[in-house]
Amino acid sequence: NISVNVFESKIPFSEFKVSEAGLIPVITQDYKTGEVLMLAYMNEEAYNRTVTEGRMTYYSRSRKCLWLKGESSGHYQYVKALYTDCDKDTLLAKVRQIGPACHTGNKSCFYTGLLNNEYKESDPYRILQSVYGVI
């Protein structure tokens, strides 16, 4: 019961600046909350599949193959918007995330804080976000 959008890309993959291995990093963000979920990589085929099928497909550097996110777990990422940056060497995807993004079961892969006195997210803005989550 999920509406899948399929797209065309305004810019072909060949215009992106890729690594020697032909890969470009992709930041994946929850389209509603803005939470950064993960960073992964795409090659040209992964990019084209993502755009035409409307679900995030990456290139797995460890397994050296295409990786349709959610294929085994069911935790698909449906594409809502896709951006490149000013020098075309990074992508940003806004997605509807089904279930957790992280294989550990966390919503986001970035659950490990590094600092000992971090900013606590208790300001009114975050409270408004929490309120919206409930209503």
Next chain:
Amino acid sequence: NISVNVFESKIPFSEFKVSEAGLIPVITQDYKTGEVLMLAYMNEEAYNRTVTEGRMTYYSRSRKCLWLKGESSGHYQYVKALYTDCDKDTLLAKVRQIGPACHTGNKSCFYTGLLNNEYKESDPYRILQSVYGVI
């Protein structure tokens, strides 16, 4: 008139998985709005300076030197929180961004949409965010 926090890192840089060049990608996000501002890279010295000085310092791959973000423009990024991901090969920084993050004058480097029928951010949640921006 900005309070600068200085930190200690719970995890030393040597525990991160870095590229052959000794670099790790860093996603930088506005700590209040959640907007993704840019992606850049750090080496060990850039990471340690960022943590101890409380301002984002990257390693410039093109200029091959440390790069205190804002040193020439004044558009500093003050560290609010820092995370690593589940496999410790990416960092996420939440920052207070002074001025635009992008050298083009855009707030974020990710201002180029790639799709022809993207999701429009007109839902109630975004409207609440805009309202908060005004009040």
